[in-house]
Amino acid sequence: MLLHAFPLNARMWEPQLDLAAGGWRIIAPHFRGFDGGDAKPPIVAIDDYVGDVIDVLDSLHVHEAVVVGLSMGGYVALAMVRHTPRYLQALVLADTRPQADTPEGVDGRKRLIALAEKEGAGAIAAEMLPRLLGDTTLRARPAVVESVRGLVTSNSPEAIAGALHAMMTRPDSTALLPKIHIPTLVMVGDEDRVTPPAVAEEMHHAIGGSDFAVVPRAGHLSNLENVEAFNNALADFLAHRV
Numbered sequence: 001m002l003l004h005a006f007p008l009n010a011r012m013w014e015p016q017l018d019l020a021a022g023g024w025r026i027i028a029p030h031f032r033g034f035d036g037g038d039a040k041p042p043i044v045a046i047d048d049y050v051g052d053v054i055d056v057l058d059s060l061h062v063h064e065a066v067v068v069g070l071s072m073g074g075y076v077a078l079a080m081v082r083h084t085p086r087y088l089q090a091l092v093l094a095d096t097r098p099q100a101d102t103p104e105g106v107d108g109r110k111r112l113i114a115l116a117e118k119e120g121a122g123a124i125a126a127e128m129l130p131r132l133l134g135d136t137t138l139r140a141r142p143a144v145v146e147s148v149r150g151l152v153t154s155n156s157p158e159a160i161a162g163a164l165h166a167m168m169t170r171p172d173s174t175a176l177l178p179k180i181h182i183p184t185l186v187m188v189g190d191e192d193r194v195t196p197p198a199v200a201e202e203m204h205h206a207i208g209g210s211d212f213a214v215v216p217r218a219g220h221l222s223n224l225e226n227v228e229a230f231n232n233a234l235a236d237f238l239a240h241r242v
């Protein structure tokens with residue numbers, strides 16, 4: 001079960017669909033309202049996304065899944081650890097953090113909500129791309145930059161604002177980490193400036209027995225910026241730890 005980042009949507013996981021060749025069944029839902037979906041009822045909390053994810057699993061009769069969450073997807077995965085642990089067979093936390101937003105972070109979210117409502121998804125893409133993508137991608141991978149911009153602009157301002165509200169009200173999950181006893185992989189792009197490697201390493205140390213992989217020459221969207229390294233680390237974890 002692949003859970004996407006903000007402000008993208010599930011199509012960001014297309015480069016990971018190759019893992020199906022290894023015999024894995026892949027489920028990658030859009031969070032509510034993303035990619036032109038129905039944003040009603042509006043999202044108020046990360047737990048609303050958890051409810052939607054569980055509905056997907058239940059409707060497919062999946063009792064247990066390896067949950068891979070990148071960034072906001074990781075916030076949702078950690079909320080699953082809190083509320084619905086029996087659905088988790090293993091966990092991959094990529095380019096994410098357990099901490100809640102700081103007061104400055106909340107102010108930034110409010111500004112982005114106003115921007116989304118006033119100027120739409122294009123303005124959100126212009127604002128966020130330089131932070132989301134690593135220096136190598138910004139310099140040398142124009143096709144990745146444009147494809148991420150396309151993913152962002154296919155989302156409605158309502159879906160974007162809902163996610164911002166959900167993220168800025170999420171609780172701190174740091175205390176949950178030592179209670180995670182399922183196989184876990186922590187991953188991070190070495191050029192990630194949103195959730196830097198030091199944050200990921202701390203999370204890895206707090207989750208006993210977890211694996212750790214640094215994705216080279218990749219920023220916050222490590223699965224898109226260095227597909228080969230991301231997929232190799234994920235495939236290795238799936239083969240040896242799950």
Ligand code: MLT
Pocket residue numbers: 004005006007070071072073167194220
């Ligand atoms: C994401 O990639 O999901 C977001 O950058 C996470 C965040 O803004 O906290």
